[in-house]
Amino acid sequence: MNLTPDSKVLVQGITQPLGSYHAARMKAYGTNVVAGVSAGQGGQELHDLPVFDLVEEACNYAGSVDATVIFVEPYNALDAALEAIDAGIGQIVLVTSGIPPLDIVRLLQKAQFTDTLVIGPSSSGIIVPGKLLLGTQESEFYTPGSVGVITRAATLSYEIALTLTQAGLGQSIAVNLGSDVIVGSSFLQWLQVLATDENTEAIVLVDQTGGGSEEATAQYIAEAVDKPVVAYVAGRYTPVDKQVGNASAILAAQLSGPVTNASTAQHKVAAFKKAKVPVAERPSQIPELVRKALKK
Structure with a gap:
């Protein structure tokens, strides 16, 4: 980038x-x-x-x-x-x-x-608070700071940003990867970017059910990212045979085959915890985990 x-x-x-x-x-x-x-x-x-x-x-x-x-x-x-x-x-x-x-x-x-x-596709884009807006991100939820946010769900990213902002934790950048089944850049790629970004001190990763790259992502965080990373996975209490996401993503996922355990929120949470990445149970818990991680 x-x-x-x-x-x-x-x-x-x-x-x-x-x-x-x-x-x-x-x-x-x-x-x-x-x-x-x-x-x-x-x-x-x-x-x-x-x-x-x-x-x-x-x-x-x-x-x-x-x-x-x-x-x-x-x-x-x-x-x-x-x-x-x-x-x-x-x-x-x-x-x-x-x-x-x-x-x-x-x-x-x-x-x-x-x-x-x-x-993307189906991405709300990138925002560098106070400096740059590419896409449809709602800028009023963001404030300049040092927490990088990477997410798959556009609307949820606004809730996360507002929660961080209200807690006095501004954001260095927020990236929405897109919610379609097949998207361009990945969590792994953006972790590599933010791991070397001098304006980012901590990273918040917001995932959801569907997909299956969390093991590689979690392993990369454990092995190569020195900065604090906090994760949140939407749909944690969704039944195993259900998916969350926008309509096109749900339909495409169902057409591609049955929901597998490897794509559930529970599996993703387990992968992050195995890599010792703090996982928030709800968005409101994210600022507390970020502050705790920054003090280590």
Whole structure:
């Protein structure tokens, strides 16, 4: 990750209602939004930003672009992301949800080959409180500080941020990985980023049922992360044969096969505890565990 307040940001799908609204919010927050892209809508201005038909045209106008936030329709999202990669943009936030899984597989293959960071799909993006907003994060819940937050559930991340803020624990960065079954960047990748981030002193990891990478994540924390890490797993008391998440994630998970013990919240909690990672039983307990971990 290479994001600063000076990073140049593009908004793809800026003439879409959601893209237009959040482009204005990002710009008002101080994000250096330089242009927008909407096929067939080039030549106009929106929120004092030039709109182009092609990503390449926007990059030529801006000189270079560091990150793009994509709001286009699900079946156009793959083409939009591939266009951004071909233009040399190294960081992509996919706000769009409901993207066909095979499209995401194709995108991630290309991203891996080109060393592109993909966040999402179905992500509320990234916020560096007081400095930078990429996506749809609700900034009023955040305050500048030194606690990094990595989460799969967008709405829950606001509750966590508010709980930390009310406890006087500001945040260095908050990243929503996305709630679809197949997503780009992982907990492991962002732990690697925050483990070396000089502005982050502690990390809060918020997971939910579904998926099965918690053993690798927990092992990495135990072996390679010197900073305090606190975990919270949503759905801890959900019955074993049930899943939580948004509608598309639940449907996709059910179509892929039965719920296994390895994807339950209980299994994830056990994996984190085995690695001696403190696990909160409820969001309100997180600030207490963070403070306790920082004192060690």
